[in-house]
Amino acid sequence: MTTTGGLRLPRTPRPLTNERVSRIPASGIRKFFDLIAGVEGAISLGVGEPDFVTPDPFREAAIRSIRDGKTKYTSNYGIRPLREAISEHTAKLRHVMYDADREIIVTVGVSEAVDLALRATLNDGDEVILADPSYVAYVPGVVLAGGVPIAVPTREEDDFRLRPEDVGAAITSRTRAILLGFPNNPTGAVLEKADVDGIARLAVEHDLLVYADEIYDRLVYGSEHHSIVSVPEMKERTIYLAGFSKSYAMTGWRVGYACAPAEIVEQMMKIHQYTVMCVPTAAQYAALEALTSGEAEVQRMVAEYDKRRRYMWKRFNDLGLHCFEPRGAFYCFPNITSTGLTDDQFCEQLLKHEQVVVVPGNAFGERGRGHVRACYAASMEQIVEACDRIARFVGHVAG
Numbered sequence: 001m002t003t004t005g006g007l008r009l010p011r012t013p014r015p016l017t018n019e020r021v022s023r024i025p026a027s028g029i030r031k032f033f034d035l036i037a038g039v040e041g042a043i044s045l046g047v048g049e050p051d052f053v054t055p056d057p058f059r060e061a062a063i064r065s066i067r068d069g070k071t072k073y074t075s076n077y078g079i080r081p082l083r084e085a086i087s088e089h090t091a092k093l094r095h096v097m098y099d100a101d102r103e104i105i106v107t108v109g110v111s112e113a114v115d116l117a118l119r120a121t122l123n124d125g126d127e128v129i130l131a132d133p134s135y136v137a138y139v140p141g142v143v144l145a146g147g148v149p150i151a152v153p154t155r156e157e158d159d160f161r162l163r164p165e166d167v168g169a170a171i172t173s174r175t176r177a178i179l180l181g182f183p184n185n186p187t188g189a190v191l192e193k194a195d196v197d198g199i200a201r202l203a204v205e206h207d208l209l210v211y212a213d214e215i216y217d218r219l220v221y222g223s224e225h226h227s228i229v230s231v232p233e234m235k236e237r238t239i240y241l242a243g244f245s246k247s248y249a250m251t252g253w254r255v256g257y258a259c260a261p262a263e264i265v266e267q268m269m270k271i272h273q274y275t276v277m278c279v280p281t282a283a284q285y286a287a288l289e290a291l292t293s294g295e296a297e298v299q300r301m302v303a304e305y306d307k308r309r310r311y312m313w314k315r316f317n318d319l320g321l322h323c324f325e326p327r328g329a330f331y332c333f334p335n336i337t338s339t340g341l342t343d344d345q346f347c348e349q350l351l352k353h354e355q356v357v358v359v360p361g362n363a364f365g366e367r368g369r370g371h372v373r374a375c376y377a378a379s380m381e382q383i384v385e386a387c388d389r390i391a392r393f394v395g396h397v398a399g
């Protein structure tokens with residue numbers, strides 16, 4: 001109430017929440033995750049998470065660290081042995097050398113790494129180019145950091161690659177960065193070497209930063225992952241983001257990392273320091289073990305995902321739901337328009353009639369419409385059963 005000459009007038013209530021935060025929607029994936037909870041016999045191909053339990057040696061390393069009394073805060077940058085292991089790993093895999101003291105920070109999953117990278121580098125109104133469709137956190141992350149997301153369409157006929165010519169056409173005087181998430185969630189697309197080189201050339205020419213989210217870098221099938229950080233002149237303008245959730249089956253441990261020029265890592269560290277301090281200590285020891293001894297486990301899981309990928313991809317195509325070959329991550333992204341349903345209708349009705357969860361493509365951007373994302377990091381038995389149910393559903397819709 002306000003008082004005017006003795007009169008008490010109702011005051012327009014002030015919004016309780018921040019305008020930027022209120023503007024971003026909650027994730028379209030979680031909605032389906034919540035809907036399925038408690039539904040008997042339901043199968044979820046909805047959430048992008050390995051069905052494997054974290055391999056034993058990684059879990060043991062965490063338990064050992066607790067027994068050894070390693071229960072205190074660590075350096076804000078993460079334990080030094082883990083940063084050294086990340087440095088060696090990146091040198092071996094990407095042929096780029098990062099200084100473990102100044103150019104690496106261990107984060108709460110790649111989720112935090114993306115957020116820190118955006119917040120540490122963007123100023124209000126900076127434009128960030130990203131692929132449409134892409135990971136659900138990118139657009140909100142850019143908005144929360146004060147930036148402006150510029151969605152560049154990727155197309156089924158190009159196997160959902162981000163084409164340098166489309167990126168070039170989206171660059172303006174306000175463009176600050178390109179956010180590259182390949183292998184891609186939700187499409188499973190990978191970039192060819194020529195795509196990566198072309199995008200790198202644009203970044204150098206226009207003096208842009210690149211956020212390279214390579215969380216799925218190990219999950220590629222029958223092709224090689226091309227990292228933009230390996231391209232000459234790119235180390236100094238790339239923030240390389242990777243982690244343990246997917247390749248090492250460690251989603252619940254919440255460990256990721258960022259490698260970048262020291263000047264950027266220093267700013268990222270300040271936000272991290274004032275918000276989370278450090279990644280839980282035991283989780284860092286598990287991650288260290290994963291990098292030290294986990295290669296065989298990664299190979300074993302990749303071989304298993306590949307079997308499931310081939311099976312699911314074939315089943316979708318046999319059903320008349322055209323699906324390009326996903327060569328990375330662990331998702332199929334079939335086109336469901338032949339059913340006459342929208343992607344939202346398809347997902348809702350499939351859940352209702354057959355208790356199978358897949359995610360509508362539009363949760364990942366406008367260009368995802370007409371597709372659904374199905375994660376094949378579920379057991380083979382579950383995938384077979386889910387595909388049988390989807391076949392029955394599609395037959396029913398067609399009939």
Ligand code: PLP
Nearest residue numbers: 109110111135185215243245256
């Ligand atoms: N980036 C991409 C492309 C993802 O798909 C995900 C999770 O699904 C993340 C980042 C977040 O992963 P993390 O568990 O490391 O936070």
